[in-house]
Amino acid sequence: MLVTSRRPMTGLEDVDRLALSEMAQDEAVDLLRRILGEERADAEAAAVARVAELYGLSYTSFAHGSLEAAYNTVAKTVTLSVTVTNGGTRQGADVVQVYATLPAAVTAEPRRLVAFRKVALAPGASQRITFTVPADDLTIWSAGAWKLVPGFYTFVVARDSRTVTAQWAVTVN
Incomplete structure (x- = not known):
């Protein structure tokens, strides 16, 4: 059986877009220019950059370090501070996520997202960011009430729920 497609041929059938998104931006644009020519390459490069952005890929790398956390018994909040560093040669943005692991006696989810923030940094730049997590965000539903x-x-800073970059333990009472 002969199958035909009504989709126009782009010239990129043999080029994996995800592989392009993982290349350095200059390399990806050069490859596209060789395959497609100048004008079309710019459009394809923009599309690849958009795919990378949507999937959280970046043309730079980030590090999280110096995590500190403390529980304020009066305000009933946990304050966390972490340093985010752009270790690459390009400007970029990182979404810093904070997860809490509840005490072992609690039968709840293993890790709970309690805060996140998007940080844009120039190449080589670092920024200290602070999160304030209300104790109410750490409660569980038990016997008809939040407790x-x-x-x-344990509080962890991560890129996603599986990629922990720093952690700190705090006693909450």
Whole structure:
């Protein structure tokens, strides 16, 4: 059986777009220019950059370090501070996520997203960012009411729920 497509041929059928998004931007644009010519390459490069942005890919790299956390018993908040560094040669943005692991006695999800923030940094730049997590965000539903379980909470900074970059433990009571 002969199958035909009504989709126009772009010249990129043999080029994996995800592979392009993982190349250095200059390399990807040069490859596209060789395959497609100047005008079309600029349009394709913009599309590849958009795909990279949508999937959280970047043309730079970030590091998270110097995490500190403390529980304020009066305000009933946990304050966390972390340094975010753009270690690459291009400007970029990173979404810093903070997860909490509740005490072992709690039967709840293993890790709970409690805060996040997008940070844009120039190449080589660092920025200290602070998160304030209300104790209410650490409560569980038990016996018909929201309750804060006293105990040992571990806070982690991550790129996503599986990629932990720094952690700190705090006693909450």
